[in-house]
Amino acid sequence: MRIGLDAMGGDFAPEATVKGAVLAQKELPVGNQIVLIGNTDQIRRILKEENADEHAFEFVHTSEFIGMADHPTKAIAQKATASIPLGFQLLKEGHIDAFSSAGNTGAMLVGSMFSIKTIPGVIRPAMPTIVPKLKGGLGLILDVGANADCRPDNLLQFGILGKLLLENIYGVKNPRVGLINIGEEPEKGNLLTQAAYALMREEPSFNFIGNVEGRDLFTDMADVIVCDGFTGNVILKLAETFYTLTVRKGFNDVFFDRFNYEQYGGSPILGVNAPVVVGHGISSPEAIKNMILLSQDMVTTKLTEKIRRIFN
Amino acid sequence: MRIGLDAMGGDFAPEATVKGAVLAQKELPVGNQIVLIGNTDQIRRILKEENADEHAFEFVHTSEFIGMADHPTKAIAQKATASIPLGFQLLKEGHIDAFSSAGNTGAMLVGSMFSIKTIPGVIRPAMPTIVPKLKGGLGLILDVGANADCRPDNLLQFGILGKLLLENIYGVKNPRVGLINIGEEPEKGNLLTQAAYALMREEPSFNFIGNVEGRDLFTDMADVIVCDGFTGNVILKLAETFYTLTVRKGFNDVFFDRFNYEQYGGSPILGVNAPVVVGHGISSPEAIKNMILLSQDMVTTKLTEKIRRIFN
Structure with missing residues (x-):
C-alpha cells in the first residue's frame, strides 16, 4: 500500500509533516510505503536532520503549494501542480491508495470532489470529528463543517457514513445513531431536524435512538451524533475552546486529555471514492503520524468499498 | 412597583421560590412589593418556617399550576387559572409591573405572546443567556431557544434586543454585536448567516463587528452574540455540560464559577410588552432571588419602553 502525504500542508509544514512521516513509518506494517508530496529538497533535508533513511520513503516533487488562506476552488483550479491537487491526481490514477493533508480543508474537500469524486448515491460528503465519552471509548459527531x-436526507446519510466509520475503524459494534436537537421528543426541533427525525426513524441500516441534546455529547446515549455542518462546526470550535481552557488553567484530567486532537490524526472526508483524511492546521508530528495511520486503516478495512456497497 | 413571582414554578417550588422571595425582599428598595402567585396555604406555611413577615408580601391565590412536562399551548389554553396564565393576566391588567417564573419555559413564552403580546415591529421575541468573559465582565448570546x-431579519432584531439589554441592565456601553458563524469572512456561513451578515452590517442602531466563531464565545471579540435559537440552545446546553463537568471534577476556577446560572437569575423574554423573566427549572432560592432582582431592574431601567421606542 502507498500512503500519500501532503508534506507541505499545515502550519508547521514541512518540518512537522516530515517528522510525522518518520514516526509513522516506524509503526506501519512492512509493505506500506509513505509517499511524500512536496518540495523534495526541503523534505530530504529534514529527513537527514532526523537521521531517517530516505530510501524508506517515496517522493513526488512539487515546489508549489496551496496556503491556508487561499480560496479553495480558485486554488485548486489555478495551482494544478500544488501538493494538494497533485496528491489527488496520484490518488485518482491509483499511484497512491490514500491521501492526507493538514493543509487547507476547503481545498481538500473541493479537490476530492473534483478528482476522485463523490460515491454514487452520496449527496454530499461529510467530515466527522471524534468525541471522547465520559465512561471511556469514543463517539463521532458529523458533519462538522x-x-x-x-437537507433532511443529508443528515440521514451522515448517520450511515458515521456508523460505517465508527464500526470499521474504531470497532464500535452496531453504533447507536442520534440526532442533535433541542429537545428529546420527536416533534421537537427546527424544520430540518423534524424532517430528518422522520427519515432516520425509518432507516433500516442503522440503530436510531432519537434526539440527543448539547448536554448528551459526551454521555453514553449515542455513538454517532448527526447534525448539519453549521451546528457541528460551532460545537467543534466550542469544545476545542473548553479543552484549551482546561489545559491553560492546568486542570489535569484523563477525560479532558482525550480531547487532544493529536491522538486522532484528523477527519476523513466520508463519501468520496478513496480514503482521504484532513488534519488540523496546527498538526504536530504526533498528529501527522496518527493521520497517516488513520488513512492506512481506512485502506486496510476497505471502508470506501463498504460505503460504496451500501449506497449502491 | 409590584413584582409578580410564580411561586409554583420550578423543580423545587414552592419551597425554593418562597425562600428566594424572602431573600429578594430584603434586598429590594423600599416601595417594591413582591406578589406571590400560587397556593397561598403552602406559601404562608413556608414563610412561617422562614420566620418571614407575611405582611411584607402580597398574595394571589390559585391551586392550579402548569407542570414542566405540560404542552405549553395546550396548558395555557386549558389551565387558565394556573399560576403562569394568572401571572400574565395580572401583568396585562397592570396589577403587577413584572412577572417571573422558573416553571415551564414554553408556557412562559406562549403566555407572554398571548397576553401582553409582542412589541409592534418585533417579529419574534428572543431569549438570551449570559456568557462570562475570560477577561472579566459579561456578554450575551441570543436566541437560545x-x-x-x-429568518435573517430575526437575527438582525436579536442584535438590537441584546444590545439594549446589555446596555441597560448590565451597563455595557455601546456593546459590540457579533454573528455566530463558521468562519470570519463575510461570505462564510450558511444561507441564513450570509443573509443576516448583509443586514446586520447596514444596521445603524448597533456596533456590528462581524462574524464570530464557537471559539470566540468567551473572548473579548463581541459583547452580544447573535444566532438562531437552534444553534443557541445547543451551545447553551453544551456550555452547561462543561460547567457541570468542571464542578464534578473539582476544578476550582473563578472563570468557570461564573458559569453558575444562579447568579444571573434567568433569561428575560425580550421583545414583549412588559418585563418577563424565565428562570432555570432547577432554580435554588439564590437563583430565584436574582430572578426577582433582574425583573425589578428591567422595570427600573424602563427596558420595555426603550425597546418599544427603537422598534416604533
Missing part, C-alpha cells in the same frame, strides 16, 4: 446548509 | 427556525 463540510456542509453549512443541509 | 425561543426560535428554532430563524
Whole structure:
C-alpha cells in the first residue's frame, strides 16, 4: 500500500509533516510505503536532520503549494501542480491508495470532489470529528463543517457514513445513531431536524435512538451524533475552546486529555471514492503520524468499498 | 412597583421560590412589593418556617399550576387559572409591573405572546443567556431557544434586543454585536448567516463587528452574540455540560464559577410588552432571588419602553 502525504500542508509544514512521516513509518506494517508530496529538497533535508533513511520513503516533487488562506476552488483550479491537487491526481490514477493533508480543508474537500469524486448515491460528503465519552471509548459527531446548509436526507446519510466509520475503524459494534436537537421528543426541533427525525426513524441500516441534546455529547446515549455542518462546526470550535481552557488553567484530567486532537490524526472526508483524511492546521508530528495511520486503516478495512456497497 | 413571582414554578417550588422571595425582599428598595402567585396555604406555611413577615408580601391565590412536562399551548389554553396564565393576566391588567417564573419555559413564552403580546415591529421575541468573559465582565448570546427556525431579519432584531439589554441592565456601553458563524469572512456561513451578515452590517442602531466563531464565545471579540435559537440552545446546553463537568471534577476556577446560572437569575423574554423573566427549572432560592432582582431592574431601567421606542 502507498500512503500519500501532503508534506507541505499545515502550519508547521514541512518540518512537522516530515517528522510525522518518520514516526509513522516506524509503526506501519512492512509493505506500506509513505509517499511524500512536496518540495523534495526541503523534505530530504529534514529527513537527514532526523537521521531517517530516505530510501524508506517515496517522493513526488512539487515546489508549489496551496496556503491556508487561499480560496479553495480558485486554488485548486489555478495551482494544478500544488501538493494538494497533485496528491489527488496520484490518488485518482491509483499511484497512491490514500491521501492526507493538514493543509487547507476547503481545498481538500473541493479537490476530492473534483478528482476522485463523490460515491454514487452520496449527496454530499461529510467530515466527522471524534468525541471522547465520559465512561471511556469514543463517539463521532458529523458533519462538522463540510456542509453549512443541509437537507433532511443529508443528515440521514451522515448517520450511515458515521456508523460505517465508527464500526470499521474504531470497532464500535452496531453504533447507536442520534440526532442533535433541542429537545428529546420527536416533534421537537427546527424544520430540518423534524424532517430528518422522520427519515432516520425509518432507516433500516442503522440503530436510531432519537434526539440527543448539547448536554448528551459526551454521555453514553449515542455513538454517532448527526447534525448539519453549521451546528457541528460551532460545537467543534466550542469544545476545542473548553479543552484549551482546561489545559491553560492546568486542570489535569484523563477525560479532558482525550480531547487532544493529536491522538486522532484528523477527519476523513466520508463519501468520496478513496480514503482521504484532513488534519488540523496546527498538526504536530504526533498528529501527522496518527493521520497517516488513520488513512492506512481506512485502506486496510476497505471502508470506501463498504460505503460504496451500501449506497449502491 | 409590584413584582409578580410564580411561586409554583420550578423543580423545587414552592419551597425554593418562597425562600428566594424572602431573600429578594430584603434586598429590594423600599416601595417594591413582591406578589406571590400560587397556593397561598403552602406559601404562608413556608414563610412561617422562614420566620418571614407575611405582611411584607402580597398574595394571589390559585391551586392550579402548569407542570414542566405540560404542552405549553395546550396548558395555557386549558389551565387558565394556573399560576403562569394568572401571572400574565395580572401583568396585562397592570396589577403587577413584572412577572417571573422558573416553571415551564414554553408556557412562559406562549403566555407572554398571548397576553401582553409582542412589541409592534418585533417579529419574534428572543431569549438570551449570559456568557462570562475570560477577561472579566459579561456578554450575551441570543436566541437560545425561543426560535428554532430563524429568518435573517430575526437575527438582525436579536442584535438590537441584546444590545439594549446589555446596555441597560448590565451597563455595557455601546456593546459590540457579533454573528455566530463558521468562519470570519463575510461570505462564510450558511444561507441564513450570509443573509443576516448583509443586514446586520447596514444596521445603524448597533456596533456590528462581524462574524464570530464557537471559539470566540468567551473572548473579548463581541459583547452580544447573535444566532438562531437552534444553534443557541445547543451551545447553551453544551456550555452547561462543561460547567457541570468542571464542578464534578473539582476544578476550582473563578472563570468557570461564573458559569453558575444562579447568579444571573434567568433569561428575560425580550421583545414583549412588559418585563418577563424565565428562570432555570432547577432554580435554588439564590437563583430565584436574582430572578426577582433582574425583573425589578428591567422595570427600573424602563427596558420595555426603550425597546418599544427603537422598534416604533
